[in-house]
Amino acid sequence: GESVGLHLPTLSVQEGDNSIINCAYSNSASDYFIWYKQESGKGPQFIIDIRSNMDKRQGQRVTVLLNKTVKHLSLQIAATQPGDSAVYFCAVHEDGGSQGNLIFGKGTKLSVKP
């Protein structure tokens, strides 16, 4: 089965710096990956996704990198702002698994220092 882990449970960065949040997954058949941001008391908010046929995808201030060789996923946030403070989850779908079954990591708490 799939297991998803985060390399660090917490990350503290200075405002304006770039942030990198990492995620490892175990199943090489994983085919779809999503990053979510969760603020206190709220539900996960979609940030960016990437399919297994890609290795990089960019959004507004965010970039997701996928390394299928080592089964590693990262989220890069450029010019981190105080509003970026939240818990970030990677979620993974396993090819052949249920359409709806996303497997979530435990999350990395990002704190932005002013």
Added chain:
Amino acid sequence: NAGVMQNPRHLVRRRGQEARLRCSPMKGHSHVYWYRQLPEEGLKFMVYLQKENIIDESGMPKERFSAEFPKEGPSILRIQQVVRGDSAAYFCASSLVGHVNQPQHFGDGTRLSIL
């Protein structure tokens, strides 16, 4: 542009009572997913429904838990005879289609507390 709406936001029940959690998907979305989140944990998949059909309930406990998504009205997650261990945040998500490569969009959850 309403997102996924869940209610109630907070629900308190005594052991042995029933809990009903409601979820209205985003407009135009016919696929609904329920997840459970314990403090300091990621979300755990429970069930995936399409209108009037349960597609995947592999994450749902076999007893006391049930889910439905009727033709009209919200999706309901029902927990009978609640126990302390059911205390958690329950999140609903919806998607436009059930294809795997579509993001799920989440509501703000129902926080269930069992006394």
